[in-house]
Amino acid sequence: MLASILTLLLSGCSEDSLKAGQESMQKQDYAAAVIHFKNAVQDQPNSVQARLALADALERVFDPIGAEQHLRKAIDRGGNPDELVPRIVVLMLERGELEAIIREFKQRRLDSPAADSILRALVSIAYASQKQLALAEAQIKDARSDTTAMRLAKAQLFMMNGKPDKALAELKDLPESDAASWWSLRAIARIYTALGDQASALKAIQRAHAAAPWHHGVIGEYGEALITSGKPEEAAPLLQKLRAQAPNYFWTHYLNAIVLSREGRTEESHAAALKVLAVSPDHLPAVLLAATAELQKGDLQMADSRLGKILQQHPDSLPALQLQAATQLRLGRVKEASNSIRHGLSMRPGDLRLLSLRADVELREGDLQKAAATLDALVAASPNDAHNLLRLSEIRLRLGQKNVATALLDKAMEAGQDNPAMRDQILAQALKRGDIARVRHLANHALQTRPQDPQSHLSQAAALAAQKDMAGAWRATLAALDLKPGFDAALRALAGMAREPQQHEELLARYARAIESRPQSPHTYLTYAALLAAAPKPPRDKVVQVLEQGLANLPAATPLRAALIEEQLRAGNPDAAMTTAQSGAANSNAPAEAVALLASTYDRLGKTELAAESYRNLVANHPQRADWRLKLAEMELAAGRKNDASTLLRGLIADRPFDSTAYIALANMTAADNLPEALTIARDLGERTPHKQAAMLLEGDVLARAGKNEEALKQFAAASKAGAEPAASLRAIAVLDKTAQRPAADEALSAALRKHPNHAEVLAYAAQRALGQGQPEKAVEWLGKVVAQNPRNPIALNELAWAQIQARHPQALENARKAAQLLPDDPTVLDTLGLALAQAGQHQSAITTLRTAVQLAPTKPSARLHLTEQLLAAGDRQEARAMLAQLNAGKLNAAQQAEHARLGQLLSK
Template identity: 30%
Template sequence: MSTRSSATPRASRLASVVLAAALAVALSACNQKSAAEQRAEAAQLRAKGDFRGALIVLKNALDAEPRSTDTRYQLAQVYLDLGDSTTAEKEARQALDRGYARGPALGALAAALVMEGQHQKALDETAGGPDDPGLSTARGDAYLALRRNDEARAAYEHVLGKRADDPAALVGLGRLAIVEGHADTAHGYADRVLARDPRNVDALMFKADLVRAGEHPEEALALYDRVLAVSPQHRTAHVEKAYLAIGLRKPQMAQAELDLAAKGAPGSLLVAYTQALLHYTTDKPDAARDVLYRVLKAVPDHMPSVLLAGAVDLKLGSNYQAEQHFRRYLERNPANVYARKMLAQALIGSGHGDEARTVLEPVLDARQADAEVLALAADANLKARRYDQAADLFARASALDGASATLRTGLGLARLGAGATDDAVRELQAATALDKRSPEAVEALVQANLRLGRRDAALDAALALEGAQPDRPLAHALKGQVLAAQGKADAARASFARALQLDPGYYRAAASLSQLALDANQPAQARQVLVDFLAKNKKSVAAMDGLATLAERTQDSAEVTRWLEQAAAVDPHAIGPGVDLCAHYLRTGRTDKALELARRLQVSHPENPDLLDLRGKAELAKGDLPAALESYKQLAQTLPRSAPALMQVAALRLVMNNTTQAEEDLKSVLAIQPDFPSAQLELAALYVRKGSHDLALMVAEHMQKQHPQGAAGYQLQGDILMAKHQPAPALAAFERASALHATNELAIKIDNALRQAGRAADADSRLAKWLAAHPDDVRVLAYRAQTWMGANDFKRAAVQLEDVLRRQPGNPVALNNLALCYQALGDTRAQATAEAALKVAPKRADVMDTLAWILVGKGDTARAVTLLREAQALAPKARDIRYHLAAALAASGDKAAARKELDGLLAGDMRFAQADEARKLMEKLKTGG
């Protein structure tokens, strides 16, 4: 009884739980809406402007009916409402693929592509689609964006022919009217839509755009607020309000609107772009670049983002990257003058003034050139030191904008460069007269007068600025600079101190005070000035860099590291301090730290050329040639017009013995910069290795034409002729090179050519004459010893080499050659000298070979074989080393291995010094000796 009674409550409780669960499931099933009902609910929410709510309901509908094309299409529409064009495109494609009506689905797809800026793609992918109003309107928008106005008009009018008051088509015609300069007509189209439907969001947005273009920002804001009253989640209205706020210099208002837009449409391309624009206008270029990197990764062809990315890179000083963005933009929009100006600015910044002028050429015509275009072209000529052309262009620009002190300043600098000093000073004085408060004009005038030695005039200009701006630090800093140049250190110090008093964060003044202390030979005081400045400006990277520079003067590496690490820590993502620290790590042999830092910084700066270069250098220092090659290939892709970057790639391919690709790279280098000397020399060397001596000579002749007063082309010609075994004409080329620029290398080459031509006496005489004029030329002294060794005069060579080693005790070549001389003379010092050479150069094959051959003579064949195998691995083509290995193996008793080495040796080129000995050894081994 007790058992039964204890079991019953548990059973009843379990039954209750099961019953409750079953009832919950049943009730849930009864209350579950169908997918069709959820789509209807989503449509109602969308009509009320609750796009996020509609999205949630549609996702539930998709869970209930995963293969529903209706749900996919509605999702595409809602994502378009939210500004998430990428996801809208995906949903529209899925609706199409699964059989939804082609007209509406293609219309959604076209609208998404237009939103992404892919206008031609929108037309291409929807060509031949059915007659659908939404599709026709979207195609009209694409035509309009591509400036194909007649086709846009036809598309909109086709829709209106079927639906006379279609709001989207009317708004499209309104936008077309704006493009064609008919603002009143555009207003008429907007008003026509709003008369029928005052809550039409598209018409309200268009009307707001119109009044904003008419410079009525407050009226535009009111219209955007009307949009938000109808559709609170309308992300474009928030974005447009943010645009207005950016233009009105109200960054806080702009950020608030963008936060609301992002909350309603977290994946919106437009929101992200506008956020980047806000960062750019509030001087946060790093943040802007991070946002744009994500935008362009998702939508590479969003042209507004491409243009903004160029402007951001330009502000960050990344001229090459900026150039690539502006070029991409101009490919799509060749008539955009702003992009053309920005491209020219980037080219000027990267030192390509000639190309900047070419870029500006289409807009330099007198009928259409504005002052800014002329000024940029002038600046390009100024950078290229074409001062007369620069002056002419600055003068034309000044004629268009006579009130610009900046243009008159440029004209003054151009006149100064052309040598017209009085005219230059007059122009700079005119610039300061136009704007007494212009720091650029006054500074240019002060610097010009200082350069001309007119220190009193420079002081007058600085004092005039001080009178106009007594509370600005620049005037006092300029006055201090002039006083310092006049030798009035105390007065200069007082001026710099006044500048710092006015602005405690004005680093220029602190740096000048520090320099004054250095000039007075007070390094401790120089350092203290910067330390005091840093105490008040704790995040001053410039001060930390200055302290690092002072530490470098005293070779205090630890102190340099400390300041550079502190500078880099101020902003771990900042490129400048990070690059400086990375370079310092490399200079001080901390390769792993350099590589780690470069890779970390690349996460936020993936295409920065300085980082790619430093990463490549670090990988080279670690001996990782394939990784270094990849880094420099990336660098060459990032800087496609940089000959030095591509030369790094070619040099690495040469080191890795990839001569075929290296040759192509070298040709590409010369296509970019035809007078790149190292590329010409390496290409000629490749031609010589291939036996294409005539091609190599063409390179040399080209160098001679480019630089008739340069020695390199004639020296190269001599090298090639020596490779062709033509010492007499080679000698003439070397002598021509030496007449232009005499070097010990040419002295050695002339000596060698004379000997090859059978003129040993002349060679001795010329070499003696060189050494009489250059008695301490160790290189030539060592070379003369080699010539005596070649003549078997080992005694005189040994004396010469001993003299060389007194001058350079650790010279491995001299030690090795002296060991050979001692060995030939039977001197017991041979092995010790060879051991010393190996200690200095443990990985040189020739040094290993010398010591091993001495060991063979002493009967230590085991160590000799070990050294010779290692030497052969380092220099597999050195036939004398292979012969020595065979001889050592034979001496050790391993005759089979010796014969194997000799078989391989005798099957190849037998033109080496000990070829006869090799043959004799083989005969001896064959006869069992």
């Protein structure tokens, strides 16, 4: 009796647990369902119902091994093998356990013809995945029923045997359901995708999702199909579901990469694609996304390396070949690009993208006839493609075929004059040819067909400017702005025409109206702020207000945030600058550039540990950014964490073996402690053909750092013979100076100046050496030659002004002002300007300028020392003392320490 009562009690507990688990399943609380069903199994270990319920729940929490175990135990306890064996094989197949499937199930037979057919199909798929096609076909021949899974297996074999038409025929009129339908339908969707039938692929994966809405892989593939089919809004809820349920899942990262790429968030898309590749390095779509991002950002060598590797796995991938050809062309490797294009066209002779690239290659090679023939083919394929008509017109003109070129331009105009972007390209080409009548026609057509489009009025302005009617162009541009006050292209055009004071006032008024309209271009706010800041007496409060308005309207615009931080620092308000930087990075979905801005602001304000932590987060989430990894390595080294810096640099070398930067940093860092290893790093770099000379120079640098001066000189001599000039000679001169061999150094520098009399690097080196030797007049002479070559180079102007200050030249102030006009927020330039003003007797302006330099770079000592001196000269000992107290003498170089001590003595009197 007691045993019977206990059995009844346990049975009741089991039923309660099953019921609770079923309720949790309905709520999609699968974790809770697992707990309830485990209790049910514990209460009733021989219950097939409890085992199957637990297997279902374990599948939904992505524990396929646990699910399989309970399915097997359910069979052992009387469960139906016809229903359960195919489910077990599907779970094994998803885990890639192909050999285990074949070993256990190749001779297993099920009673139901349909179930056995599914099993035969699954074993066939396992064989086919191992390229054992004959054995895969044998499994199909034994099938007793034509199920979805069987037709999938047949279609897969047809695909692998190069018979896509038969594969497509096999997938017609599929049955709606069977025991493995969701998995079969997902696989069928993949075959349709490979066949290029996106509509059928979407239908199949949609059915798979309806059958298994809990399956993260199916959700991901359904989301991808929706996006590819132009239905991103339907994919959005699926992505949100994946982000919530499986934030670190393969498909979550992949869909993130696609969506972010479409939103133009290249950096974040790139990072998401790399997370996919960390799990599956050969995932072709993710490789294409990553390479596309790299191509957009100009990281051409990385894109080329990535595409080269994936094409070894997928040599016939047309998208990869298209990207590789475009990358090779931008790298200047025309012959390689031509080979990639040829291979792609051998597979798809009429591919428009490859034909367009082939025309680019032929133009690079100077073969206008071939380029024209290729573009003829493109135009024949797309007769109304205005872009290709225009390109062909340009080439025919270069070939001297003026009439043909004009006829093609007529066709381009007919095809593209209603497209504002294309119309402007045609208009630009007509201007280039001096075809004013065509320019007028295009502008008039735009006004007649789209009178309320501001772009039409801007086209009219261009036409009037071409006819030298600048007053008319001004009016037409104003008309465009009347229609759209924040039209940035019109504002830029107006700025280019503003010459008179009255026009400049009108320009400022138009920008003020534009800001009131809340424009969506950060450039509008930035330009208006720059115009205000360029006034003789800049209204700094107004500049800040404009930038704050822009940031309130466009909070994700990092350039606006960076400009506001500059203004806040300039105003001596570092707390506000820090708040601005932190607010940009506070959102979990903040752009990577906003986090980088926070890191650089921390660093700028001397909060080095916070800066390092921010860079660590950036590097963890965006490993593709070599610049952030290098910056973090630099910070780790400065903080004495040499091993961490070494790990970062070695990781960069592994990821980017074609980039010399990490090699150089690592070798120089290692030289003092481990010369043999540093030399090995330099020689490893030398094994890469483009970097042989850089490696020879690096080896010399490493020897010099280690105090092996004679060996370093020999190495620089070898580098010089190899063609690494003038860099090798300048390095040798530095070693001669360091070893007190001044006559030899003088002679070597004279030889370098004779050989490279106009080389900016040689002249600048000679100038800096002269300054170090107390010969500012010579430095002025050489830097004057550098500036003469490039009068708008702010760095050269600043260096010349600095030398002129040392030589007490009156022109120092003029050149310092020119440099400051070009780089108004550079603290080094403002430091020079401050000293030039002081030397010219403008002491109050000098103090103001030096204070701005200090505020823009609070941790840099040079401007702070100079400001201390000027404050002391002005009699403001209190502020001078406070200014000097903020410097840590132990962190200054020898010259700065001496100046610090001198000023301290003066202040102590």
